[in-house]
Amino acid sequence: TQLLEQSPQFLSIQEGENLTVYCNSSSVFSSLQWYRQEPGEGPVLLVTVVTGGEVKKLKRLTFQFGDARKDSSLHITAAQPGDTGLYLCAGVLGGTSYGKLTFGQGTILTVHP
């Protein structure tokens, strides 16, 4: 059983479409991060959210942390082929005394030109 459930697992869309990836848990997280991983590379941090209800924007990407700090979403507007990759959410459980990250299983996004 995954502590962090991501959905969908696969997403194949056309350039210009919008999409949302979800990251859900029954546990409370003190912080949650989103990473993007390209083939043959390690994950690269996109954003960290720490406050319930927090919304962060990074160009065409919008990240939201749920009010109860149990879920998060990543929304991409007008997707481009360069957005193709594996998107991972990762959280630090509330009460953890050091920054141990628990990752979701990832969402593979393919954006077709």
Added chain:
Amino acid sequence: EAGVAQSPRYKIIEKRQSVAFWCNPISGHATLYWYQQILGQGPKLLIQFQNNGVVDDSQLPKDRFSAERLKGVDSTLKIQPAKLEDSAVYLCASSLQVPWPYQETQYFGPGTRLLVL
């Protein structure tokens, strides 16, 4: 600034053989992590070092996996003997030490792809 370096990038071995992976973290990063990423899954933490001490190794299969971080800099992860299910990407990451509850940024290396036949 140089990133996290890992070697080798690829390794193919037969089951029951031994294998070792090397990681050189970003200079000055006190914390070093080893993750296992099986195809289709997110990374799973195997072991976390703070300088040369172990912070968390609760998910490290200690009967076959071992890791060390001598002098608090480079680290090696060893598997002996390897099993088919060890086929995965082994990622090393490092971060600066920041006071809890602040969340440090982990910087990942490119990983070592291990195939056990």
